[in-house]
Amino acid sequence: MWKGFAMAEEYWNASLETLPWAEVENWQAGRIAAMLSGLPARSSLYGRLLGHQELSLTGFADLARLPFTMKDDVRWAQDQADDLRPFGANQGAPLADIVQAVSSSGTTGKPMYYALTGADLEVWTDAIANAFFTAGVRKTDVIAHLVGLPMVAGGMPYADGFRRIGATLCWLGGFPTERILREMRRLRASALLATTSFGLHLTETWDAIGRETGVASSLRTVCLGGEPGLNEASIRERITDGLGITRLSEVMGLGDVVSCLWGECAAGNGMHFNAQKYVAIELIDPETGAILPWREGATGEIVYTTFEREATPLVRYRSRDHALVTATSCSCGRTSPRIRCIGRTDDMLIYKAMNVFPTAIRDLILQRFAGKVSPMLRIWKDRADQVRFDEAIPVDVEATAEVAPSAYPALAEEIGQFIRSQLQVRIAVNLLAPGSVPRGVYKTPLVVVRG
CATH class of the missing domain: 3.30.300.30 (ANL, C-terminal domain)
Structure with missing residues (x-):
């Protein structure tokens, strides 16, 4: 939480971020219906999964009639790659329209690749900027971007999001840790993006190396994600105290969907969903697949539907992320559910x-x-x-x-x-x-x- 926080909230997209959640879902339903009408024709994967389905939606609840897309479905689709479709059976746009590929980290198996058209890139950049704006990054910030791999979901896409906000991007990821810490002081970095474990690692030498530079720390805001951990108070305290910051925000996304979808506002206690303009979410029982209501204290698996995605779209994609719903309202005025990620089915x-x-x-x-x-x-x-x-x-x-x-x-x-x-x-x-x-x-x- 932001120490000394007094509510005077700013929004990236005030109209959607403050709209009652049921109205957000109703608005999304119309866009999902429009997307579904042409999807089986442009994606062989969804021709296979949805070819015999009734695709008309009269409301958001009708989404539950459609089958889930599983990770194995996406892997199968990528295995169908050929010279014309290097992204496989779910390449929903011609290769000439695709401007960027994004890779999974490959830490849990064979890397996956996701394609973005120019329109998809605009969607990603706006959604990512929204999440980091919620997490406290502003155009007056000098942000140290510490993910060193440009092609992964947290690499170039995050850099695009920071630039969209207008922050001064200092991409220090990839340098040795000691150099990162020195350059952050010299560049007067006021914000930082890293994985949770690397953020912890930085606390061990932050003060000692910082003193060597003779430059006082300007760091105020730290955004961490990529792995669970910030639901634990002792980890948050260690990072906040170790880096001497006033705000610690958790962020989360999926390379399959949008690489940053969730961001923690100044009120803390969980991450808001920030991509409602482009992506719909459901909470399900991971055992039965039954829809669960977004209710404080509920736990379940998050399911995503991308309704503004051209190249590699996803319908009812089971993320395997298990979440605890921490709240469904917030003093910041945002209406999207707040969650903590508590684990993954794969783990x-x-x-x-x-x-x-x-x-x-x-x-x-x-x-x-x-x-x-x-x-x-x-x-x-x-x-x-x-x-x-x-x-x-x-x-x-x-x-x-x-x-x-x-x-x-x-x-x-x-x-x-x-x-x-x-x-x-x-x-x-x-x-x-x-x-x-x-x-x-x-x-x-x-x-x-x-x-």
Whole structure:
């Protein structure tokens, strides 16, 4: 939350951001209906998925009659690539109209590629600017963009969004960490964009390297995303205090849909949906697929429909992101739901008969043992496709400097017992000295594979 915050909210798109949510959905329904009418003809994927469906919509609720698009459907479509359609069976526009390709990071498997026409690029840039404007970035900011890979969803598209806002873009991603910290001082960076784990990493040397420059910090606003973590108070506190900032905002998106869709306003307590001009959202029960209402306290999987996408459109795309709805109204005046991402279906582990998100293990450890452990944890798998554990799940936990090495065995035992009591899951805790868990310059994975 913005310290000393007093509400005098500005909006990127006031008419939509403050419209009652039911009216937003009604407005979207007409645009979805128009998009669906020609979709099977221009996308072979949707000719396959929707070819025998009734595509007329009389209201937003009718969207639930259509089938979901699954990740495997998108992978199949990309596997159909040929010389005329390098983006596969869901390339909904001629190659001559496509101006940019966006890549997934490839951290969870074979990279995926998404195409943008000139019109799609305009949609993305506007939606991304909207999300970062909600998150606190203004045209008076000098923003340090710390994602070093231009082609990924958080690379060039984010740079376009910052420029659309009018902020001064300083793309420092890719430089060594020490240089990033020095140049941020010299350039008087007032805002920063990074992954959550890299933001944590920066706190470890922010003050020491900053003092070497002799330039006081201008940093006020930090936007972090790309991985869960900011739902945990101890992580937020460590970043806020470690970087000496007044505002910490979480952001989230999908390269498949729009690379930044959600942004946290100054009121905090979750991210608002900011792409309602171009994308519709549903909340579903991940087990049954049933629609769930946007209600405070609800949990479910987010489903996206892009109704202003030419090149690689998506209808009822199951994101595999599991969200907690933190609120459906806000003092900032925005009417879109607010959420925290609590895990991904892909990340789910099974200990005997118990399902558990790795983030749940991490968050509970940080809540109970704050001050004794750092946010840098690693959960180990024996192979990439391992989901089931019949023995205790191996977890590396990094101790803080306040814990004496002689106390590590007892603390490890206490952590293991606490997780078992809370989650009915056994973990094998390996306590490590401070700084032992490797830090990444992009993402620091919570789950890693041996070898």
